[in-house]
Amino acid sequence: MPKAYWITTYRSISDAEKVAAYAKLAGPALSAAGGTFLARGLPSYAFESGRMERTTLIEFDSVDAALAAHETPAYQEALRALGDGADRDLRIIEAAS
Structure with a gap:
């Protein structure tokens, strides 16, 4: 089964404190x-x-693993934060074989 990649790009940030609160929770939840994490930043x-x-x-082991990570209670808490x-664009794509 091919690896999968979760790519998030931020179109704009309106509240840096909320983004920091999200990052504090999302990083450990997704790990x-x-x-x-292969890359993050500007x-x-x-x-x-x-x-x-x-x-x-x-990077995740599969698309299913990436989808499951999105639905975990810990990641959902990060989204609430x-x-x-x-304003973000989140995509999950399967690696090329």
């Missing part, structure tokens, strides 16, 4: 669910329609 460059906002890339603090 506990089997995620490995882009070095952005092209075409890209934005210079926070991006996160997390984030609330309306950011």
Whole structure:
């Protein structure tokens, strides 16, 4: 079964304190669910329609594992902490074989 990648890009951040509260909870929740953080932070460059906002890339053993991580109580708590603090785009994609 191919690995999967959870990619989150932030379109905008309206409340940095809420994003910090989210990150404090989400990191451990996603790691506990089997995620490995490969990259997180501001882009070095952005092209075409890209934005210079926070991006996160997390590897999971499978799409099912990434979906299961999203639904854990610990990650759902992180989402509640984030609330309306950011406009984000979260995608889960399967690795190329």
